[in-house]
Amino acid sequence: MKMAVGCDHIVTEIKDDVVKYLKKKGIEVIDCGTYDKERTHYPIYGKRVGEKVSTGEVDLGIVLCGTGVGITNACNKIKNVRCVLTQDVCVARYAREELNANVLGFGGRVSGMGMIEDLIDAFLKTEYHPTPEKDAVIEAINGLIQHDPACGKEDLFDDLLEKWDRGEYHD
């Protein structure tokens, strides 16, 4: 099993704990960052994890930011990513069983580490059991993005980051 993990600067330490937890289970982990607490932007890391899942470089992904909303949206904007955002074991299980979810998302400022470990366990233990009906729904979800040139385009955000560096995004 190979997994990709990504986060923003708000929850880096929790991501580091998640990586340790996965490695202890014998899972090979690609840590997509961020790696420190310097202010950065969740779509960069959601996109990285989503791309690795979409291309099959990893089997599954995990993403987290403050609430999980931002980074999971970035992930789902990549074709064939089916990311769930949850704080409940029953939903993590449902997402695997019914929707063959391939990324688990949660909020590092919403769920505690005990719950996070429980969510990861449920997500990893639950298998997708295909039926024609479920496969059709999944095909329909995947079909919502027909063509995805954003996937793998590394300079996609360059002009926006330049604007940021020029101080054009200020509170």
Next chain:
Amino acid sequence: MKVIIGACSEAVNLKDVLCEWMNQQGIEVEDVTKESMNFFEASEAVVKEVLKNKDEDRGIIVDETGAGAFMCASKHNGIICAQLNDEHSAKMTRDHNNANVITMGCRVIGTGVAIGITERFLKGKYSAGRHKIRIDMLDRMGEIS
């Protein structure tokens, strides 16, 4: 601001509770639910209406867990969707993410929390500023797809 709401057949009861609460608050609601919808159909119906005026209007999709509708809605260019079952995230996602659609699961959430989430989602203001670059990035991912 108008709220577009839709539910799969399993979640009609929770959707009706939310509609009743919004009506009491004087919020304009358009219910796009049709008989025997699944989460995909409910989600598509809501998203289609929200995208007509995505910066003003808001969408609420209720299904069994919130997960299916979340996967569908967040795929769309111009939609930022939050799968929610706590009020804190409802507040934060308006403030930081400018979310225009939320999903909730009728098997996961009680009516008190669901109303609390709805209230915060509808009253919450987006602070833009430094958060805007992230929204521009999400839009960019959708735009070129």
